[in-house]
Amino acid sequence: MIARAGAGPRALPGWVWRWGALLAALALWEAAGQATAGRFLIAGPSEIADYLWTNAGLVGRALAVTLQAATAGFLLGNLAAMALACVALLVPRMAWLISALALLVFCLPLVATGPILRVLYGAGTGPQITLAALAVYYTTYLPLLVGLRAAPASWFDLVHTYGQGRMAELLRIRIHAAVPYLVSGLQIAAPAAFLGAMVGEFTGAERGMGVLTIRAIGALDVPGTWALATVASGVSIMSYLALGALGRRLGTHPRDLLLAPPQATRRPPAARRALGRLGRAVGLIIVVLLLWQGLMEGFGLNPFFAKRPADVWAFLVTVPEAAANRALLLGAFAQTMVLAVPGYLAGLALGAMLAAGVVLVPGLGAAVLPVAIALRSVPIVTTAPLLVLALGRGATGTITIVAVMIFFPTLVACLTGLRQTPGQVMDLFATYAAPRRQRLLLAQVPAMLPAFFAAARMAVPAALLAATTAEWLATGIGMGSLMALTASTSSYAMLWAAIVLLASTAMLAYAGVELLERRVLRVYASEQRQP
């Protein structure tokens, strides 16, 4: 389809763009390193290579340790995700609760769960593996659940007309429909597992990439910090590409927009829907409180660090210092949100705008996508100290980290979404020789919206993670710093209060984005089955 691919004579072949861009980036990087030499900012490729050469053994051993923990967490997290998705599918009435609990656990701030896990496990690799598993299971669970449902209603009708039931549905349709989604979920999970393992190592492990990173930051070792971030990025990108290759061998293709008629379910009236939502929220809170209390008692965890709901309530409401506690907590919270929200919005906006801009230039989209995909898997958080080094401890540094963390996943999602515009719609525009700008605005951007909103939802916990990690490792203000401080001074009630506050904020924001998404997609993706 000449008109669609836009591979006109002006377009350069993709590899020219790709290698050209790579070389240009390396040259720029080296130049920046040279220009800022002596200012403890940027280490160029040559300095990094030098560091790695002299410390090959050290970095190699640390990498092996971290990779081991990441792999274990990756396997455990994904197994948990698959089990959860199957349960949610087989018990549809409970699906919302399972999804909500899964999201809640995903929204727990790693910066706080890290130290608590460390106290729980003591020394060893337990926290790293757990954090790696926690970092991946949701990014697999969600696409898997969508994939298991991503089939036109007529396929299920077909199975039913032969008198087959749920099992046949699962085996004949759902599993096949889910494979591409599962692969793309695993692809995102691999770098996330590595990131989770590194963050786990930040909290007092003996060995690993995270430990080296913390030491390098502490010693203001610029080449070291850059070298470790580069290695972490390289590993993440490689794991991403390897899983992508595996997916292609399995014969999964990028999924198309589903143009199946929507399920003929009648929407209940607005009042009843609102009531239902309220009921679910209350139910969720009750279940969470019961689980929280039950787990603590069930495992007989020491109340000194394993605070119960009542302890947090007392800390914030009934003890004499409650007002001061609240003021401290909310003050830090405000500091964090002031940075996280602009970063979140900027990351989303820039990602979507660049994706849209890129498709305006023939051939550029195909070239940018792999680069963006590779950069998406860079563990941004581990580069946070570098960005703060470069941009200073002020607001700009943290906002940039949050924005960068969200930018790449959004860009990738939007680029993919733009490419999923149905071919015949693009053909229609071609028969009127519609200019690219018009195709973009009238066809591609609306077709991109589902992907954009999916990215916006997943970016909510990511934004909080990025902001708190930057605060913890670099800027020393806000929730990240507060949590790190309370963990080291053993004021665990404050730590638990911080967890509750951040997790509920993330849940609420996620729900808010989801609500907006539903509104928009009811119009813009009315032919897609709503998950």
Next chain:
Amino acid sequence: MLPDALPPPDVCCLGLAKTFGSGPTATEALRPLDLTFAAGQTTALLGPSGCGKSTLLRLVAGLEAPSAGHVTIGGNSPAQVCARAGLAMAFQDASLLPWRTVRGNIALALTLARQPADPALVERLIALVGLDGFGDRRPAELSGGMRQRVAIARCLAAEPRLLLLDEPFGAVDELTRLRLNFDLPRLWEKRGTTTILVTHSVTEAVLLSDRVLVFSPRPASVVADIAVSLPRPRNRDVMATPAFRDLVDQASAALWAGSLAGPLAAE
């Protein structure tokens, strides 16, 4: 509105061929084909499924690059004609934008053709295809046949001089289909439009066209070229005449004979 001075164009295919892919998996969809579609005429294309009819239309619309030969529309290339919004295509699946209403989908053609918005025209087209009262619905709320009718209305909106219709009534019910078969030709006769219509219904082919081309199985070649000189406007009475039945029989026979000459003959 286009100036009335613009006459409908003729369409010439010279040595037109299309092969998809290359090597052992190559699919030869069209083998070199010389065809002329006269200006202002309606030509119906009949042929077995998969023989290359859609491919031929897409080549004429410039949506595919020919492997050999070329297409001219009134002496111009397809790209030049598209740039002037001189043609409109109805795709085999309706391909409506799911986020636009029926009205919005029809009006889209005017936007794309760089013509001023014309709500009255849109309403007239909605009425023409029998969708009164559905102007504010979105495609997901319509039946397959209703969507196809929206696509036809969209095709007509910008008053193109060349219409490429790929099974435009495939999912429309028999009664509505017949009514459209009677009504639409009046519209394009009045304006002067060259029409190439792909259909699987022999009756419809004869009823709508001035000429019926019957294709063999893939790679398509013309096995029959039947002139249809029934009086216009055509209605139910025409369908009862012996001349009409005769033409339908001829086309059916050619279709049957063509299929025997093709790969199915072995069975």
